[in-house]
Amino acid sequence: MSRELYAxxxxxxxxxxxxxxxxxxxxxxxxxxxxGRAPLEMVCALNGKARRCGAVLGITRLDxxxxxxxxxxxxxxxxxxxxxxxxxxxxxxxxxxxxxxSQGTACAFMLDIAGMERLFGPPERLxxxxxxxxxxxxxxxSVALGANYHAARMKAGAQRGIAVIAExxxxxxxxxxxxAALELTEEQTETFILWGIGTLGELAAAPEAELVARxxxxxxxxxxxxxxxxxxxxxxxxxxxxxxEFCEFEMPVEQADALLFIGARMxxxxxxxAATRALALASLTARMKLEQGGWHERTIRPxxxxxxxxxxxKLLQLEIAAHPPPAAVAALTLAAEAGLTRExxxxxxxxxxxxxxxxxxxxxxxxxxxxxxxxxxxxxDDTHQADSFRMDSLSAGDQTPLCEGRAVHMAxxxxxxxxxxxxxxxxxxxxxxxxxxxxxxxxxxxxxWRTSGCWWSAGVWDGEEWDVLAVENGSASLAYVLTxxxxxxxxxxxxxYD
Amino acid sequence: MPSAAALRLxxxxxxxxxxxxxxxxxxxxxxxxxxxxxxxxxxxxxxxMPVGAISEVTGAESSGRTSLAxxxxxxxxxxxxxxxxxxxSDSFDPESAAAxxxxxxxxxxxRCRDRSVTRKAGSKAKPWTRLDQALRATDLLLQAGGxxxxxxxxxxxxxxxxxxIPAATWFRFRQAADQTxxxxxxxxxxxxxxSSAALxxxxxxxxxxxxxxxxxxxxxxxxxxxxxxxxxxxxxxxxPPVSTWQAYATWEAEKRA
Numbered sequence: 001m002s003r004e005l006y007a008x009x010x011x012x013x014x015x016x017x018x019x020x021x022x023x024x025x026x027x028x029x030x031x032x033x034x035x036g037r038a039p040l041e042m043v044c045a046l047n048g049k050a051r052r053c054g055a056v057l058g059i060t061r062l063d064x065x066x067x068x069x070x071x072x073x074x075x076x077x078x079x080x081x082x083x084x085x086x087x088x089x090x091x092x093x094x095x096x097x098x099x100x101x102s103q104g105t106a107c108a109f110m111l112d113i114a115g116m117e118r119l120f121g122p123p124e125r126l127x128x129x130x131x132x133x134x135x136x137x138x139x140x141x142s143v144a145l146g147a148n149y150h151a152a153r154m155k156a157g158a159q160r161g162i163a164v165i166a167e168x169x170x171x172x173x174x175x176x177x178x179x180a181a182l183e184l185t186e187e188q189t190e191t192f193i194l195w196g197i198g199t200l201g202e203l204a205a206a207p208e209a210e211l212v213a214r215x216x217x218x219x220x221x222x223x224x225x226x227x228x229x230x231x232x233x234x235x236x237x238x239x240x241x242x243x244x245e246f247c248e249f250e251m252p253v254e255q256a257d258a259l260l261f262i263g264a265r266m267x268x269x270x271x272x273x274a275a276t277r278a279l280a281l282a283s284l285t286a287r288m289k290l291e292q293g294g295w296h297e298r299t300i301r302p303x304x305x306x307x308x309x310x311x312x313x314k315l316l317q318l319e320i321a322a323h324p325p326p327a328a329v330a331a332l333t334l335a336a337e338a339g340l341t342r343e344x345x346x347x348x349x350x351x352x353x354x355x356x357x358x359x360x361x362x363x364x365x366x367x368x369x370x371x372x373x374x375x376x377x378x379x380x381d382d383t384h385q386a387d388s389f390r391m392d393s394l395s396a397g398d399q400t401p402l403c404e405g406r407a408v409h410m411a412x413x414x415x416x417x418x419x420x421x422x423x424x425x426x427x428x429x430x431x432x433x434x435x436x437x438x439x440x441x442x443x444x445x446x447x448x449w450r451t452s453g454c455w456w457s458a459g460v461w462d463g464e465e466w467d468v469l470a471v472e473n474g475s476a477s478l479a480y481v482l483t484x485x486x487x488x489x490x491x492x493x494x495x496x497y498d
Numbered sequence: 499m500p501s502a503a504a505l506r507l508x509x510x511x512x513x514x515x516x517x518x519x520x521x522x523x524x525x526x527x528x529x530x531x532x533x534x535x536x537x538x539x540x541x542x543x544x545x546x547m548p549v550g551a552i553s554e555v556t557g558a559e560s561s562g563r564t565s566l567a568x569x570x571x572x573x574x575x576x577x578x579x580x581x582x583x584x585x586x587s588d589s590f591d592p593e594s595a596a597a598x599x600x601x602x603x604x605x606x607x608x609r610c611r612d613r614s615v616t617r618k619a620g621s622k623a624k625p626w627t628r629l630d631q632a633l634r635a636t637d638l639l640l641q642a643g644g645x646x647x648x649x650x651x652x653x654x655x656x657x658x659x660x661x662x663i664p665a666a667t668w669f670r671f672r673q674a675a676d677q678t679x680x681x682x683x684x685x686x687x688x689x690x691x692x693s694s695a696a697l698x699x700x701x702x703x704x705x706x707x708x709x710x711x712x713x714x715x716x717x718x719x720x721x722x723x724x725x726x727x728x729x730x731x732x733x734x735x736x737x738p739p740v741s742t743w744q745a746y747a748t749w750e751a752e753k754r755a
Contacts, residue, residue: 351578352679354644362642366608369631369638374609378592378602389592394580394606407751408536408743410716411564411594413587413653444706446714467714469706478560479706479717495591497717498564498653 006149007111007127008156009091009134011141014107015045015075018083021138022247022265026071030055032064035075044075045105078246078333083107083139088239089273090133094126097236101153103183110153112234113145127162137269146170149232150225154181154200170228175201182222188215200226241277243270243336252291252328256320259288259329264313266334271307274338280305282339284312286320289331296325300364303356305339311357318364322372363394384451385461386483386494387414410497412481418492423482430466430482435493440470443477448484462486465494529696529728532647532681535569535599538741539721543697546570548728550679551696552672554689559653561701562719563685565598565745567649570683572599579646582606582639586632587654597748606645608635629659633667640674640682652686660690668694689724698725704742716746 011017015033020026030050034041041061053067064072084107091098097112113126120126127143134141144156146165151174155163158177165173174181177200179192197203204226211219224230245266253259263286274281282305288296300315354362366375376391424432429445448464455462466482479497484490500508506521513520531545540546547553547570555563571581572595581604583590588609596602610631629652636650652660668691675682684691689698704718722740746754 352644352646353578353580354642358642359644362638363606365638366635369634370608370610374611376607377605378590378595378607380592380596380602387591387593391607392603394604406599407754408565408569408745409594409597409748409751410745411568411598412591413559413564413589414591416588444708446708446712476558476703478558479703479714496559496589498559498562 010156151228279338412495542741557701575601
């Protein structure tokens with residue numbers, strides 16, 4: 001039994017497949033892909049329906065437009081790069097040793113599957129599973145299996161579906177393939193046709209010595225390829241995980257819902273790709289190419305890496321709703337960072353806390369209502385300056401025992417921003433103050449408490465603080481905190497004791 | 499001679515068409531409560547504030563409402579629970595909260611503002627007012643679940659605005675709080691939730707405590723229970739009891755600790 005066994009995955013018409021992969025709405029329409037600079041654009045790839053409509057490769061845009069119902073798309077290198085990485089990741093699920101054999105507009109990979117029977121069963125089953133995985137990712141590819149590298153490669157490129165070349169049967173399996181499978185020059189092809197050699201079987205039957213005498217040493221290689229005996233040194237590539245999806249729109253998209261329709265499909269693909277490596281999405285960045293040029297970028301970062309498609313889509317929807325792109329979107333890129341999935345063991349006696357994914361959605365909704373910087377956890381700054389804090393993100397904490405019997409502190413209610421007041425002084429202490437509309441008579445004043453800081457920077461402060469009990473028009477007295485800014489000689493109502 | 503039980507049964511049967519179970523005492527439901535951390539208030543409330551219900555803490559400014567709410571939150575965060583403060587007038591003071599023992603990392607602060615984002619991009623709808631924002635935020639937090647306590651701070655909201663909050667909103671809050679086992683504490687100048695509130699406390703300031711005529715040492719506050727849904731169904735013969743408690747300035751509280 002041969003030790004070598006290869007599987008070739010060949011995705012033909014790859015520019016068209018890459019564009020249609022994320023566009024299920026175009027799956028039922030004849031589509032042709034154009035490349036080149038206008039007005040010299042030519043069709044470089046098309047789907048089966050377009051072929052049935054009469055479209056062929058190499059026709060000009062004018063000819064293509066004359067075919068009724070044919071949808072024309074522009075070739076996109078970004079889409080092809082994203083689709084290539086998807087194809088590569090699918091292949092990587094079945095073998096760690098992969099070599100790229102892409103040619104022309106086809107994307108192909110050769111997998112060294114020797115010894116994979118124990119994991120995936122017989123080679124035919126592996127081929128079926130490989131095609132299913134590709135179909136789930138939105139790609140159609142032919143798969144050929146064989147002990148000879150080149151035989152599998154040529155067979156996969158020449159036919160559709162699954163082909164299994166039995167060991168020793170390479171020559172007969174390749175016999176019916178046209179000699180174009182050998183990548184000959186036009187001149188060499190013409191020569192073979194003049195000699196009456198149109199297939200690999202005919203080439204294999206021709207005497208090798210005579211061929212070499214007439215065509216040179218290359219003929220030896222062609223003959224070996226045609227017989228399925230050519231040797232190959234496998235050069236595996238190392239597929240890196242790049243979670244990125246790209247979709248370019250024919251017409252700029254203005255509605256967020258339409259954008260998210262495509263975004264949902266892209267998130268599906270990203271989640272599936274991450275899940276095959278037992279990973280989850282730790283962050284998701286949406287880069288929107290604007291119609292007028294420039295990019296609009298938004299990032300969502302769930303509290304825990306997630307593979308929940310609906311949850312990620314909801315977060316993205318809320319983020320885009322809160323920060324809509326300033327113009328119509330011409331292309332959308334979704335890039336994700338992978339993170340480890342976390343399983344949390346719930347305890348019977350653990351305190352009840354909000355579910356992380358649900359909390360993320362709730363926080364996003366709250367931010368949409370009150371603003372990004374208005375929701376979070378207050379963190380005190382390391383300073384004596386009053387009302388100095390920053391907003392941080394909420395996190396579930398641990399139990400911190402509170403000492404029993406501790407005294408309750410007088411709480412303040414801040415006036416933000418502090419109200420400017422005019423103060424009447426008696427001696428050094430305030431006797432009355434007015435905040436524009438209301439006049440307060442101070443019944444008792446305690447202070448001053450002097451604070452200052454940051455004298456070395458522009459944020460210098462220097463003030464004195466008074467605790468005052470004041471009444472307004474005979475009502476009950478309230479306790480206020482008044483501050484006098486000594487640098488600007490201005491009085492402010494800072495807070496109310498409550 | 500008929501027994502007392504037979505007599506009772508006979509009387510109940512004869513009055514059944516007007517008063518069902520006339521002589522049978524109403525079964526009393528015991529609700530789960532959480533301590534506020536202030537002994538006098540917990541004693542007044544027979545344990546603390548109800549869990550999964552709306553509690554209103556009312557009173558004018560400087561009546562100790564905020565101190566009471568912070569003391570309650572301090573207990574919840576000390577248990578490792580997550581709490582939220584929905585701040586209509588953006589008057590929450592993180593320093594006071596930290597001084598009262600609230601673990602700030604476990605407190606979600608929602609600061610409403612005057613000019614917020616509009617409801618939908620491109621729509622001509624008016625921006626949410628502070629009160630609208632607060633009610634929507636509270637609704638979202640209650641529906642999200644997992645919060646031990648949510649304080650809806652209407653302390654700076656005028657009475658006429660607070661009393662316009664529809665009863666349906668309070669009813670919805672009550673249902674959501676009950677389902678998520680969340681204590682919703684409403685701070686306000688008056689009671690707004692009406693029948694949806696399980697507990698209404700009225701606070702007022704009794705006196706200021708002075709240290710040597712130069713420093714404000716603390717305040718003495720009084721708390722009165724105006725409504726308690728799950729209290730024993732007994733008409734009080736006396737004036738409702740009032741509890742008094744003290745809050746101190748930071749330096750005084752640390753000295754006492």
